[in-house]
Amino acid sequence: MTKQCRVTTSEIKAMKRKGEPIAMLTAYDYPSARLVEEAGVPMILVGDTLGMVVLGYDTTLPVTMEDMLHHVKAVVRGTERALVVADMPFMSFQVGPEEALRNAGRFLQEGGAQAVKLEGGVIMAETVRKIVDAGIPVMGHVGLTPQSVHQFGGWKVQGKRPQGAIRVMNDALALEQAGAFSVVLELVPTALSTLISKRLRVPAIGIGAGPGCDGQVQVFHDLLGLYGDFVPKHTRQYAQIGEAIRTAVAEYATDVRAGRFPTEDQSFSMDESALAELLTTDDDDSATNGSRRPAHLSIPALPPR
Ligand code: KIV
Numbered sequence: 001m002t003k004q005c006r007v008t009t010s011e012i013k014a015m016k017r018k019g020e021p022i023a024m025l026t027a028y029d030y031p032s033a034r035l036v037e038e039a040g041v042p043m044i045l046v047g048d049t050l051g052m053v054v055l056g057y058d059t060t061l062p063v064t065m066e067d068m069l070h071h072v073k074a075v076v077r078g079t080e081r082a083l084v085v086a087d088m089p090f091m092s093f094q095v096g097p098e099e100a101l102r103n104a105g106r107f108l109q110e111g112g113a114q115a116v117k118l119e120g121g122v123i124m125a126e127t128v129r130k131i132v133d134a135g136i137p138v139m140g141h142v143g144l145t146p147q148s149v150h151q152f153g154g155w156k157v158q159g160k161r162p163q164g165a166i167r168v169m170n171d172a173l174a175l176e177q178a179g180a181f182s183v184v185l186e187l188v189p190t191a192l193s194t195l196i197s198k199r200l201r202v203p204a205i206g207i208g209a210g211p212g213c214d215g216q217v218q219v220f221h222d223l224l225g226l227y228g229d230f231v232p233k234h235t236r237q238y239a240q241i242g243e244a245i246r247t248a249v250a251e252y253a254t255d256v257r258a259g260r261f262p263t264e265d266q267s268f269s270m271d272e273s274a275l276a277e278l279l280t281t282d283d284d285d286s287a288t289n290g291s292r293r294p295a296h297l298s299i300p301a302l303p304p305r
Helices: 009-017 030-038 065-077 097-109 122-133 146-152 162-178 190-199 241-258 272-289
Strands: 022-026 043-046 083-087 115-117 138-143 182-186 204-207 215-218
Touching: 009 022, 009 083, 009 182, 030 043, 030 065, 043 065, 065 083, 065 097, 097 115, 097 122, 122 138, 122 162, 138 162, 162 182, 162 190, 182 190, 190 204
Parallel strands: 022 043, 022 215, 043 083, 083 115, 115 138, 138 182, 182 204, 204 215
Antiparallel strands: none
């Protein structure tokens, strides 16, 4: 039997050359990863957004390597074909290139991912180079980098003014030079992201960066109406799965309360002779202690020694 091969970073880069738009989506667990792959998405990001949409934190900052590895492993188990990119959490790569390389390696060795993503541009170029030189594909991430949300003073569009625009452009180019196989542009004006996408040879994957990028990435829970706390402007909700779940669960609870669930369809039968034996035992029991318990509460007699 031939083993199904996963999409490679070379294939992702070739998609840009061929002008094929790249659809990327996050996934955080086995069932969502399966669904995303079955829907034909070639590249899945196990984003540290899981801190917000799965674990309920206000930001991505509390997410740890162990949290990420736990979810990366589940996503890898749920996929055969998709390229799985593991997001490096806060403080797993900022301290220095050595530590960044060790943690990136864990995502491939323990997690089973095929690539890692990390936030930061020029300042992270040396780190990206070190990881790439070790044979680990890296996706860069510039513009609004959520792990620096406190430094940015909120979730603000980056590169609206000349100085900021030059910074975002230089960050993206530095990552390409350092060997990144693609770069995420987050919350960047359309005109700037279009220009950056044209300048880069590797794919620019946008989120809140308009239609001029080579690909798009979105958060699973945003796209499907599963995260009620906040819907970003850059998201289009393709379904209201949260509402569907709420309705279904309420129906289930109503059925339980009304005695409509379970019915015979969801129950199991037993051998009638076994039941008859139990009832006989119950009769013996009532004869010795004088009480008559309902059959379903009777205590089976101990076997003779
Ligand atoms: O963590 C994440 O999901 C991300 C995307 C928003 C690009 O970094």
